[in-house]
Amino acid sequence: METARAQAIVKENIKQLRWALQLQDWQISNVCERIEDKSDDSEWGDTAGYCLANPNYRAACITLDADKIDDEADVLAILRHEMLHLFHAELSRVFLAQVKTAVSEREYELLGITFAHCIERIVGRIEYMLDIGLGMQTKAMVRRAKRHLERGK
Numbered sequence: 001m002e003t004a005r006a007q008a009i010v011k012e013n014i015k016q017l018r019w020a021l022q023l024q025d026w027q028i029s030n031v032c033e034r035i036e037d038k039s040d041d042s043e044w045g046d047t048a049g050y051c052l053a054n055p056n057y058r059a060a061c062i063t064l065d066a067d068k069i070d071d072e073a074d075v076l077a078i079l080r081h082e083m084l085h086l087f088h089a090e091l092s093r094v095f096l097a098q099v100k101t102a103v104s105e106r107e108y109e110l111l112g113i114t115f116a117h118c119i120e121r122i123v124g125r126i127e128y129m130l131d132i133g134l135g136m137q138t139k140a141m142v143r144r145a146k147r148h149l150e151r152g153k
């Protein structure tokens with residue numbers, strides 16, 4: 001997908017997704033750029049998106065790689081996935097800042113892999129809950145939020 005198209009989809013839908021996920025207190029910026037393939041890294045893999053967050057300031061930057069995205073549904077699914085990661089931003093901050101001071105470098109590396117794996121499983125379960133359990137695929141969430149936000153005007 002073209003980068004400009006991916007950015008336009010994000011711009012068009014991020015406000016509704018912020019509301020749907022109740023993340024209005026977060027400032028979320030978006031960057032579309034190439035993300036290096038880290039298939040040999042068990043923590044990263046070949047990802048199409050990632051989210052960097054600073055919970056102290058409720059600020060986040062979500063990066064998407066348009067070359068790894070096929071269509072609008074993909075953009076929205078990846079955007080929602082990265083936004084769901086904000087739910088654990090404070091826990092991650094504690095892990096990164098405090099656990100690192102309490103264990104050896106090797107222990108921290110192993111704990112980091114386990115931590116990242118568990119976090120992805122949790123986010124994946126939330127996605128299943130939304131998509132299958134509640135029938136709230138990303139596009140449906142956007143539509144519902146759009147109706148709500150338009151009523152509020």
Ligand SMILES: [Zn+2]
Nearest residue numbers: 081085120123
């Ligand atoms: Zn993830």
